[in-house]
Amino acid sequence: MIGLIILLVYVAIFIVSFLIVRFLVQKTTTDYTALKTVTFGDESAVTSNRVASVVSVLTIFLIWGSFTGSVLIPRFLHAPGPFVGETSFTYTIETPEGARDDATIFVRVMGFGEETVKFEVPPGDGIAKDDAVAMPASRSTTIIYDKNDEVTRKDGARLVAIDGETIGPDIALNTDVGRFALTEKGAITFAPPKGLQMEPIWLPPPEAVVGRVIEIANDGYRDSTLWKHLGYSLFRVIAGFFFGALLGIPLGYAMGLSNWFRGWFEPIVEFMRPVPPLALIPLVIIWFGIGETGKIILLFLASLWIMAISARAGVSGVNITKVHAAYSLGASKIQILRNVIIPNSLPEIFTGARVAMGVCWGTVVAAELVAASEGAGMMIMVASKFQLTDIVLMGIILIGVIGFGIDILMRRLENLLVPWKGRS
Amino acid sequence: MSGLSIENISMRFDLPNGSSVQALKNVSLHLKPGELMSVLGPSGCGKTTLLNIVAGFLAPTEGEIRMNGHTVTGPDAERGMVFQQGALFEWMDVRGNVSFGPRMKGENEAHWGANVDHLLDVTGLGDFKDKAIYELSGGMQQRVALARCLANDPDVILMDEPLGALDALTREKMQGLVLKLWKETGKTIILITHSVEEALLLGERLLVMAPRPGRIHKEYQLPFADMGVNADLREVKQAQGYNDTREEILEMIWDMEEEIMGRTEDQK
Numbered sequence: 152m153i154g155l156i157i158l159l160v161y162v163a164i165f166i167v168s169f170l171i172v173r174f175l176v177q178k179t180t181t182d183y184t185a186l187k188t189v190t191f192g193d194e195s196a197v198t199s200n201r202v203a204s205v206v207s208v209l210t211i212f213l214i215w216g217s218f219t220g221s222v223l224i225p226r227f228l229h230a231p232g233p234f235v236g237e238t239s240f241t242y243t244i245e246t247p248e249g250a251r252d253d254a255t256i257f258v259r260v261m262g263f264g265e266e267t268v269k270f271e272v273p274p275g276d277g278i279a280k281d282d283a284v285a286m287p288a289s290r291s292t293t294i295i296y297d298k299n300d301e302v303t304r305k306d307g308a309r310l311v312a313i314d315g316e317t318i319g320p321d322i323a324l325n326t327d328v329g330r331f332a333l334t335e336k337g338a339i340t341f342a343p344p345k346g347l348q349m350e351p352i353w354l355p356p357p358e359a360v361v362g363r364v365i366e367i368a369n370d371g372y373r374d375s376t377l378w379k380h381l382g383y384s385l386f387r388v389i390a391g392f393f394f395g396a397l398l399g400i401p402l403g404y405a406m407g408l409s410n411w412f413r414g415w416f417e418p419i420v421e422f423m424r425p426v427p428p429l430a431l432i433p434l435v436i437i438w439f440g441i442g443e444t445g446k447i448i449l450l451f452l453a454s455l456w457i458m459a460i461s462a463r464a465g466v467s468g469v470n471i472t473k474v475h476a477a478y479s480l481g482a483s484k485i486q487i488l489r490n491v492i493i494p495n496s497l498p499e500i501f502t503g504a505r506v507a508m509g510v511c512w513g514t515v516v517a518a519e520l521v522a523a524s525e526g527a528g529m530m531i532m533v534a535s536k537f538q539l540t541d542i543v544l545m546g547i548i549l550i551g552v553i554g555f556g557i558d559i560l561m562r563r564l565e566n567l568l569v570p571w572k573g574r575s
Numbered sequence: 576m577s578g579l580s581i582e583n584i585s586m587r588f589d590l591p592n593g594s595s596v597q598a599l600k601n602v603s604l605h606l607k608p609g610e611l612m613s614v615l616g617p618s619g620c621g622k623t624t625l626l627n628i629v630a631g632f633l634a635p636t637e638g639e640i641r642m643n644g645h646t647v648t649g650p651d652a653e654r655g656m657v658f659q660q661g662a663l664f665e666w667m668d669v670r671g672n673v674s675f676g677p678r679m680k681g682e683n684e685a686h687w688g689a690n691v692d693h694l695l696d697v698t699g700l701g702d703f704k705d706k707a708i709y710e711l712s713g714g715m716q717q718r719v720a721l722a723r724c725l726a727n728d729p730d731v732i733l734m735d736e737p738l739g740a741l742d743a744l745t746r747e748k749m750q751g752l753v754l755k756l757w758k759e760t761g762k763t764i765i766l767i768t769h770s771v772e773e774a775l776l777l778g779e780r781l782l783v784m785a786p787r788p789g790r791i792h793k794e795y796q797l798p799f800a801d802m803g804v805n806a807d808l809r810e811v812k813q814a815q816g817y818n819d820t821r822e823e824i825l826e827m828i829w830d831m832e833e834e835i836m837g838r839t840e841d842q843k
Binding site: 470472473475476477478479480481482483486490491494495497570571 | 631656
């Protein structure tokens with residue numbers, strides 16, 4: 152239900168912001184692309200709309216904040232919250248003799264994170280006595296309304312109405328106060344309006360996640376600081392990738408340059424390539440335990456095949472005329488390897504390295520989810536067991552940010568080292 | 576014997592389906608040092624195969640190539656090659672490409688620097704020596720390829736349609752450059768081309784090859800290359816005999832093409 156509303160809000164913001172930008176923001180540039188009249192079908196004329204990107208990110212935070220009652224979002228943008236505060240309703244009982252009496256139940260609904268404290272009210276007159284109930288927001292509670300009444304259910308009394316409206320075992324009631332129903336034994340189940348906001352246990356507001364980042368950055372979590380957790384994950388990725396590349400690239404070159412090497416390693420590489428590294432985790436744990444060695448070997452295996460295949464593709468991508476030209480200019484085999492094959496394969500190797508880094512990052516988090524004493528994956532795994540959703544969210548966001556950062560770094564490095572990529 | 580001898584070369588290779596292709600049959604010729612020979616022929620006549628054998632990239636099934644008295648067994652710096660395109664090294668700048676040969680010999684810059692810069696100037700690349708290859712136009716790239724080949728000082732230059740990918744105007748200018756460099760350096764050159772005009776203008780000797788199997792069909796000795804060294808190439812085209820020879824060769828190649836394709840036409 153809430154999910155559907157969120158989706159509708161999201162689509163509405165998408166359309167409204169599109170229309171606003173479309174009609175209010177004038178085209179200011181007149182570069183070549185902006186002057187094209189045919190844009191539908193011309194992929195090169197489609198550029199990423201910066202306004203859309205900014206609005207998109209803001210929308211996510213807006214919806215997140217709005218549906219969690221974040222203090223970062225102005226109150227009027229909040230989705231209706233659950234009822235919090237004091238409310239009351241009257242119930243009517245009927246004794247076996249046919250006598251009826253009303254009493255009032257005072258309910259104190261506490262906000263998220265507040266403690267429910269019992270309180271007392273004067274019982275009042277009549278057969279039925281007033282009650283006091285304290286409960287947390289967004290939940291339902293069972294009210295034993297007759298524990299202080301003079302005639303109880305054991306005596307044959309039964310509840311007939313709430314706030315004057317008839318209720319029975321098969322008749323549920325929805326009033327402004329909340330939702331009422333009767334349990335099998337005749338007690339009242341009461342749920343005050345839940346509103347549309349999420350409980351922090353499902354989705355904490357953004358400021359709670361930010362607060363956790365600061366807290367864990369300062370105080371640490373499970374014996375290690377946040378930076379130590381992330382550092383461990385990064386170190387494993389870099390070490391595993393380093394060894395994978397160190398062995399994989401020469402292996403790929405050898406497979407691209409020698410029949411024997413290709414024949415020997417092709418079955419192994421072709422078999423290992425489609426095996427997801429995650430499937431190796433159990434074996435690696437059996438062989439090497441849950442320490443650093445096992446993780447680095449797992450990531451080594453994850454990157455080895457990718458790097459070998461990309462290096463081999465790099466060699467086969469060499470235009471044969473370049474090799475012929477180099478031979479005709481008097482270059483030796485070693486010189487051709489160094490001056491023609493290796494530089495020519497760099498674009499492929501960088502593409503492979505980007506893929507391998509991505510796979511390694513994913514694999515290390517998964518491996519830490521399974522077993523580790525520190526690391527980003529371990530952090531969110533342990534937090535999830537204690538339902539610390541804010542830590543889980545924080546971990547996911549940081550893992551995403553770091554993965555994104557690695558990819559950007561690799562692309563920068565690629566532009567710096569292989570400026571001729573795609574231009575020959 | 577100095578010069579380049581192609582001695583009774585035959586080339587046949589097996590296809591996966593069991594049949595075999597006779598790409599060349601009994602091709603023999605001799606080039607004296609400093610000769611410029613252009614090779615013409617319809618597609619499939621084995622021109623490029625012949626050039627690859629001379630370069631040492633392919634071993635002939637019969638016969639041998641002799642270069643200054645020794646047998647050719649593989650590629651060597653004595654036989655430089657200029658390709659149609661795609662043979663430059665994008666990861667080096669223009670000067671890095673041109674100096675590739677000397678650098679691979681382990682010579683230091685003091686030794687090759689002046690010569691490389693001279694070649695860059697001659698080919699009109701002096702102002703572009705620090706540019707990346709992908710920043711150059713097609714014509715400039717071919718000038719880099721020429722300069723790179725010359726910087727290595729080979730005895731024979733093998734050109735496989737070096738101007739084939741260029742537009743008509745650039746091509747004409749490059750033809751002048753090839754003639755100029757040929758006269759200045761005195762290299763032996765074999766030039767493969769599809770263009771009859773180019774073969775006439777540049778070839779001191781002109782070889783017409785015929786297909787199936789690839790063989791020498793006719794050879795011409797032509798005066799136009801010598802004329803073109805000093806005169807404008809467009810004037811050369813007005814010279815006596817140019818048009819007649821061109822028509823003769825065009826008809827010859829036309830007939831060969833007819834023979835290949837026309838036959839299937841007739842069957843309709």
